[in-house]
Amino acid sequence: MPNPSLPFVRTLNPVRLNSLGGLASGVVLLAAVPLLFVIYNSLQLSTQQWLGLWSSRLPELLWNTLSLAVLVAVGCVVLGVSSAWWIARREFPGRKLAVWLMVLPLTVPTYVFAHIYTTLMEEDGWLGRLWLALGGGADTIPDLYNVWGATLILSLAGFSYVFLLARAALSQSTRSLEEAARIQGASSLEVFWRVNLPLLRPAIAAALAVVVLHVLSDFGAVSMLRFQTFTLSIYLQMSGRFDYQSAAGLSLILVMLSLTFLVLERFFRNRQRYYAARQSRPQPRQRATPLETGLIWSWLGFITLLAFGLPLAWMLSWSWEAWSQQLIDAQFWGYARNSLMVAGIAASVAVVAALPVAFYNARHRSLASHTLLHLSSVGFVLPGPVIALGILSFLLAQLPFLYGGLAALLIAVVIRFLPLAVQSIDAAMAQLTPSVEQAGRSLGAGPLENLWRVVLPMIRGGMATAWVLVFIDTLKELPATLILRPTGFDTLPVRIWIEASEEMLELAAPAALMLVIGTLPVLWIMMRGESATTSNP
Secondary structure, eight states: OOOOOOOOOGGHHHHHHHHHHHHHHHHHHHTTHHHHHHHHHHTOHHHHHHHHHHHHHHHHHHHHHHHHHHHHHHHHHHHHHHHHHHHHHEEEEEHHHHHHHHHHHHGGGGGHHHHEEEEEEEESSSHHHHOOOOOOOOGSSSSOSSSSHHHHHHHHHHHHHHHHHHHHHHHHHHHHHHHHHTTTTTTHHHHHHIIIIIHHHHHHHHHHHHHHHHHHHOOHHHTTTTOOOHHHHHHHHHHHHHHHHHEEEEEHHHHHHHHHHHHHHHHHHTTTOOOTTTOOBBBOEOOOHHHHHHHHHHHHHHHHHHIHHHHHHHHHHHHHHHHHHTOOOOOHHHHHHHHHHHHHHHHHHHHHHHHHHHHHHSSSSSSSHHHHHHHHHGGGGGGHHHHHHHHHHHHHHGGGGTSSSHHHHHHHHHHHHHHHHHHHHHHHHHHHHHHHHHHHHHOOOOHHHHIIIIIHHHHHHHHHHHHHHHHHHHOOHHHHHHHOOTTTTTOHHHHHHHHHHOOOOHHHHHHHHHHHHHHHHHHHHHHHHHHHHHOOO
């Protein structure tokens, strides 16, 4: 009989524990397959080929990708911090609605943003006609097919990440530091610049990590805007030239950029960490004056109009056009069925695969378990085209009978979004008291019965969240689906990409609208948890 005074981990059978660790290691090894094959293929490039890449492509791709990341980061900080400040520090009519309006842009994929705005800015588009009516010439309509257009699109699509973390930090910041600054004679602007902004740096750094990783991995927006970055070049190398080794070389550089940024972000965020006193008083919201209310809603309304209002109006308008012309037929619903099927299978497989990794980390805290947990997140730094290239190389070398089938696509999207499932289940496991499992064992339940009747029912909320998160992100996945889908197997994102390229607006709009509607559940789950941590009494 195990000693009940010992920690639960120490009462486990070593063989059973090793088996769990082996299962978690197997999942992590499979998740690392794309990265391993990308490294292997890139090492096959000769020195002459590397020099050829450097002289022909790399300088332009590095400049385009890094400049786009910096500009989008600046745009997201301006939009996210300004909106978070007003909502966190002022009480005004419609404030709760404003919170939702600031996060609804997360439901619109970047390639949908790009398609809608390039259409709106044409001469016969809504914004194009407005530009002409205001006196601008047709030859002066702003061109979005450049770095500034890509910056606009990706900033509108990504500023909500900065808003959420900045709002949480502002809501939880303390009054004492600001009051001390005001006692010393600091103005409101000086308090913001010298007190609030430095305290916001960790939250902004975390949000920018998400934003920059999205920029580095984005394929949909840059492909529709024809702006050459690493992801678009990798896709063109694979689909146009079938040069997998050069694509692997570009992929390796992109992965190194992502990892370098993550290391730098972690280093600077740790240096900027601060601690608040336990008895610190939270900052209350001040009631906005009528003038402030007008200014707040003018700014938030302008952001909402660009980031969600115009895209939603465009999708509804053209979807109605498609419905009236009876273009939403059985074929369209077939694309929707394909998307739902892939997303449902991928979410279910990801949850099952994430369970041993999260369970091992929760019940055997060690360097090995933490290492496996972090390695399972490799999908965060691997863009869709890179994962597709790694899976393609692996299947051609080891499992050629799976090439061209649905299994290849499912493997890719499971690896891509496995980190979402692992993090959600690990968070749920951390709240599970080991003594509950011990009680099941003491009553004679075996390991599998204890898992089925005790553990899984108690973490079903975390598993459901994990399933929804993977389902929604798989539903929107574009580059891996474009590369690995079976012949004739189209999903909603693929149809948006194809029909946008052919200017068939009435067919692209219903698919885009369905993706937005399908993303709302995950937004509700995210906001439900986030609102609990930022509620201000």
